[in-house]
Structure formats: C-alpha cells, structure tokens
Amino acid sequence: MLKPEISSVIAASNTKDSLRRRLRLGERFIESWIFLAGLFAIIILVGIIAILIKEGLPIFTYSSPWQFLFGTKWYPTSEPPTFGILPFFLSTLMITLIATAAAVPIGVGCAAYLAEVAPPRIRETVKPIIELLAGVPSVMMGFIGLMLLSPLVRSIFHLNTGLCGLTAAIMLSLMSLPIIVSVSEDALHAVPKEFKEASYALGATKWETIRHVCIPAALSGIGAAIMLGVGRAIGETMTVLMVAGGALAVPLSPTDPMTTMTSAIASGIGNAVRGGLQYQALFAIGLILFIMTLAVNLIADKVLERQKRKFAR
Numbered sequence: 001m002l003k004p005e006i007s008s009v010i011a012a013s014n015t016k017d018s019l020r021r022r023l024r025l026g027e028r029f030i031e032s033w034i035f036l037a038g039l040f041a042i043i044i045l046v047g048i049i050a051i052l053i054k055e056g057l058p059i060f061t062y063s064s065p066w067q068f069l070f071g072t073k074w075y076p077t078s079e080p081p082t083f084g085i086l087p088f089f090l091s092t093l094m095i096t097l098i099a100t101a102a103a104v105p106i107g108v109g110c111a112a113y114l115a116e117v118a119p120p121r122i123r124e125t126v127k128p129i130i131e132l133l134a135g136v137p138s139v140m141m142g143f144i145g146l147m148l149l150s151p152l153v154r155s156i157f158h159l160n161t162g163l164c165g166l167t168a169a170i171m172l173s174l175m176s177l178p179i180i181v182s183v184s185e186d187a188l189h190a191v192p193k194e195f196k197e198a199s200y201a202l203g204a205t206k207w208e209t210i211r212h213v214c215i216p217a218a219l220s221g222i223g224a225a226i227m228l229g230v231g232r233a234i235g236e237t238m239t240v241l242m243v244a245g246g247a248l249a250v251p252l253s254p255t256d257p258m259t260t261m262t263s264a265i266a267s268g269i270g271n272a273v274r275g276g277l278q279y280q281a282l283f284a285i286g287l288i289l290f291i292m293t294l295a296v297n298l299i300a301d302k303v304l305e306r307q308k309r310k311f312a313r
Contacts (some may be wrong), residue, residue: 051283059083059283068084071083083236083277087259095240095244099170100205100233108180110130115185116214130177141175145170153255163244165257168243168260174237187221188221189307222299226301241262242269244257246258263283
C-alpha cells in the first residue's frame, strides 16, 4: 500500500496533467477560432475584389482606360454617355490630404498628452468621451457641417457657398480624430516603462522622452492609427455628399465645390440600370478606390518597416 505522501504526489501530478490537457484544448480552440476568422476575412476580401472586377471591368470595352481615368466629363445619361472620373479622383485626393494633414498632428499630439502628460483622472474622463465621438453617425456630422461650419467657411473666405472641399475636409478631419487619438494613445501607453526611465536617467526632459523614445517605440501603432484615419477619410460618403458641394468640374482650389469618388457612387447608383454602362462605371470607380486604399496601406507598411529598422539600430 502506498504511503500518504506518495499518494498526494501522484494525485497532484494527475491534476497538473489534467490541467495541462485542458489548457492545450483551450489553446487549440482559440487558435482554430483565430484561423477561421482570418480565413473568413480573406474569403470576404477575395469576394469583394471578384465582384468589383466582374461588374467594373466591362466598362473599359466601351470607354478606354485613359479616357475613363483622365477624362473630365461625366455625363452618364447623355447620348452617347461619357465617363471621365478625373474630377472625382482629384476631389478625393485633395480632401483626403487636407483632412489627414489636419488630423494627424492634432491626433498624435492629443494621444501623447493623454498617455504621458495628463493626470489619470483627466485621462480616464477624456478617453471615453473621445471614443464615443467615433460612434457619432456620419449623417449627424453632415448636419453639423451643413448648419455650423459651412456658413463660417463662406464668411471667412468670402465665397458664394460654404459647401466646398475645405468644409468636407474639416469635417473628415474631425471624424478621423477619435480613431487616431484612441489607437495612438493605446500604442503610446504600451511603451515599456524601462524605456522612459532610461531616457530620464540620461537627463532627457519629458518632451525629449516623448519625441525621441515614446513616439518611435510606438510608431507601428501610431502608423496603424493614421491608416485607420486615412481609410475613414477616403471611404466616408454621407458627410462628403452633404457638404462638399457636388460639382462635377475639376477642382482648382480647396474652396471649390467638389464630388468625391464615394459620393459619386452613392448619388449615382440609385439611378443606374443594373448591368448598364453607368452601373459598370460606378463599380469601376469602386475598384479604383479599392486599389487606392490598398496602395496607401502597402506604402505605409513599407515606411513603417523602414522606420522600425532605423530605430532598431
């Protein structure tokens, strides 16, 4: 008969083995779930690409790619129809660049303040409010731009109308800010304390530590935040449709009325005959918009990878 001590050791060993088996099963279940979620996302992405290509590419049998991309006239109901998306492309590019240039410095600065400077009470109060702002419907932001910002822009710049690209860019920067601030603050907050303590030990000030240690260490997270903000600016539809002015001409200034690629799709898809030329042209715009977004993300990924190697030396 086994001694009580040996029995207890065997029982403890059996308990540990049982716990390890349960943990392994749990880990395998989580790994399988993550794999399936990733596979599902890839399948959806491939499906979107396939639909855009199937519905959008046939327009190039009617209109050449050069005429479609660089044409300045969009008359889908004329005889014969004319499809040129250069005004939409330039409007999208101009509004996105202005919105990004305004939102990124302010957003990263606010994130640095909340993560490194603000007292805990202020951080715990302000952070949830910023995250709530990200959930405001775009149509409400459009109403705010229409009623408040548009008259202000018109009076400041002495315009005939305040519905222009500048108004849309300001509204898009406000809509991108909550995403940039929230994600960047999380990235900065995750920087190890040892990095900051080492910087302070070398005599660096708080500003120098934030600039030369915290931001470079959190660069990948900040880059992801910027990409999410840029994606929000490029893909936003309702706000731009309400406040950008809706002009079909090539914009020469940010204060000109504009129509972006997303608003062109939203305003035209309801009148397009399924399978018709206008329908195919709108899907082609969606395909080009998808390629633009993919290119921005690939370029940002390369830049961030280069910066990581630079700061890892």
